[in-house]
Amino acid sequence: MSARMRNAAWLLLVAGLAVAATLAWRQWTRAPIIEAEKLWYTRQFLAVLPEQSYDNQPLDTPLPLPGEQPARSRITAAYRATLAMKPTAIVLVSQVQGYAGPIRLVIAISAEGRLIGTQVIEQQESPGLGGRISDPQVNWLGQFANRRLDDRWALRRDQGDFDQLAGATVTSRAVIAAQQEALAYFDQHRTLLLGGPAHE
Template sequence: MSARWRSAACLSLLALLAVVTTLAWQRFTAKPIAQAQRQWHEQQWLTVLPPGSYDNQPLQTALALADTSLRHSRLLAGYRATLAGSPTAILLHNRFQGYGGAIEMVIAINTQGRLVGMRVLEQQESPGLGDQLADPARQWLDQFIGRAQKNTPEQAWAIKRDQGAFDQLAGATVTSRAVIAAIQDALRYFDDHRPALLGEARP
């Protein structure tokens, strides 16, 4: 065998070993990576629930949702948090149009129909606006905590410049209006579908 063929054979063998090693490494690390991604996903979602308010794994089983096309948004999924077997909150995952593109949120509503937490999961707004909206430390969404359809008049579901009750994101009138409308959509949906969401039997 000539030196050229020996070199080619060695290179082919090395390439084969590299491919086998890469595939083996991917297979070995796939499960830990998937588990880490799942844990990160759960952490993002479950921060909207008050600590100690649930002892199940809410995201393990999605609820069957009906009538998911709402006035200003679309529901993508729903989940039930429970404590000692009793419902404590419903998580609603919705999507709606912001100024720069689609926005996805998870909204937590307790059994009395009050908002207990919200978080932006995905958004396509400009970097400055996106930071204001998605970063929990900015606390803009905190002004909605405790609100419900029953304790907030219809006309209050608007920014203050529209004679409503809520502050807007700085320089983001369109996005602020869209978020408020989507939050109200979620509250309406909860009120309209409460028995099914909480697993209660209808009278």
């Protein structure tokens, strides 16, 4: 065998071993990566629920979405949190059109119909303006905690109960509408979402 053929064979062998090692590494790390992604997803979605308020894994069992969609927003998923097998909250994933693009929210509502909390999981709003809806230092979403459907779901400038995010009127109105419609959706389908009889 010539030197050229031996070199080619060695290169082929090294390349084959490198490909095999890469594939083995990818297979070996795939499960931990998937598990890490699932954990991140769970933390993002369940950050709206107080600790110790549930003992199940809500995201493992998505609920069927009953009824028609709200007028301005869209409910894309629903989950039930339980404690000792008793429903404590419904977590709704809502999407609404903001100023620069869709805003995705996770909205937790107590079994009694009060808004527990809202978390932004995706948004494309202008940095320094509407983009501050997800800024924990601004905590604009904090003003909605413990509110009910019969509150005045509008900005103060529109005769409502809520402060505007400075410089972001469109974003503020969109997020307020999404939360109000989530509460209305829960109220309309309360029995089904909480796991009662199928009739409403």
